[in-house]
Amino acid sequence: MKTALIQQKYYQTKVETIAHTLSHIEQASSEGAELVVLQELHQTEYFCQSEDTNFFTYADSFEEDVAFWSHVAKKNSIVLVTSLFEKRTAGLYHNTAVVFEKDGTVAGKYRKMHIPDDPGFYEKFYFTPGDLGFEPIQTSVGKLGVLICWDQWYPEAARIMTLKGAEILIYPTAIGWFDVDSKEEKQRQLESWITIQRSHAIANGIPVMSCNRIGFEADPSHVLEGTRFWGNSFICGAQGELLTHANHQNDTILYADILHERTKEVRDIWPFLRDRRIEEYDCLLKRFCDNN
Numbered sequence: 001m002k003t004a005l006i007q008q009k010y011y012q013t014k015v016e017t018i019a020h021t022l023s024h025i026e027q028a029s030s031e032g033a034e035l036v037v038l039q040e041l042h043q044t045e046y047f048c049q050s051e052d053t054n055f056f057t058y059a060d061s062f063e064e065d066v067a068f069w070s071h072v073a074k075k076n077s078i079v080l081v082t083s084l085f086e087k088r089t090a091g092l093y094h095n096t097a098v099v100f101e102k103d104g105t106v107a108g109k110y111r112k113m114h115i116p117d118d119p120g121f122y123e124k125f126y127f128t129p130g131d132l133g134f135e136p137i138q139t140s141v142g143k144l145g146v147l148i149c150w151d152q153w154y155p156e157a158a159r160i161m162t163l164k165g166a167e168i169l170i171y172p173t174a175i176g177w178f179d180v181d182s183k184e185e186k187q188r189q190l191e192s193w194i195t196i197q198r199s200h201a202i203a204n205g206i207p208v209m210s211c212n213r214i215g216f217e218a219d220p221s222h223v224l225e226g227t228r229f230w231g232n233s234f235i236c237g238a239q240g241e242l243l244t245h246a247n248h249q250n251d252t253i254l255y256a257d258i259l260h261e262r263t264k265e266v267r268d269i270w271p272f273l274r275d276r277r278i279e280e281y282d283c284l285l286k287r288f289c290d291n292n
Contacts, residue, residue: 009215050221074104108137
């Protein structure tokens with residue numbers, strides 16, 4: 001199965017940004033991609049750099065956005081993973097991945113479960129934690145374990161998706177550097193981000209697709225200078241091997257062929273799921289194992 005990640009920057013308006021995304025999708029489809037993955041909150045800037053109630057209006061178009069991307073998936077005959085700002089009702093919003101089948105129908109959705117609250121990443125102000133659980137989404141190209149950005153740091157999320165039958169782990173992402181950080185610190189952060197996701201692939205014997213944005217986006221509140229999103233989108237195989245890897249600065253369509261049978265081959269020689277001591281893992285259900 002040919003897959004494609006679309007790494008791109010924000011082009012100052014929703015209309016212009018979507019126009020570039022559509023061009024990339026059409027090219028990926030013409031190259032034979034059956035599964036196309038877009039980055040986190042791909043229609044707009046990463047608005048969570050500040051806390052501003054005006055940004056809640058972005059979620060007003062959720063139903064229209066779903067209809068729009070449904071048409072795109074059908075037109076290009078692809079399974080499409082999108083990342084949208086969902087409004088359920090006034091004051092209740094989610095960071096939601098909606099997955100479309102090749103005929104445009106909604107195959108399923110995932111609401112981001114782990115919500116960060118850090119300088120420049122004030123997501124708890126905007127998003128309610130997901131309530132759909134860690135449920136893989138069945139599509140014509142396989143069972144997709146879709147997670148979102150901050151979920152990347154949690155092995156529990158990757159494991160549960162795997163135990164429920166996910167055949168690929170997919171992470172739409174928006175993560176970057178602050179320019180004031182040292183070169184060494186930036187490299188440590190990037191390597192940690194890549195390593196943790198490749199580790200999910202290895203520990204679960206499953207391919208991983210991670211799609212990040214690029215470009216500098218200023219903090220509209222001017223409290224911080226802004227975030228320079230570090231790109232480096234990648235796809236790795238079931239042993240964590242890098243199949244393809246983008247740079248930190250260019251709009252990129254990243255292609256890779258994923259073979260589902262490769263997962264069986266890897267798990268047969270590295271049977272990590274077989275050797276799990278599930279009767280000894282009760283402590284994982286606690287915040288911290290201090291007997292309190």
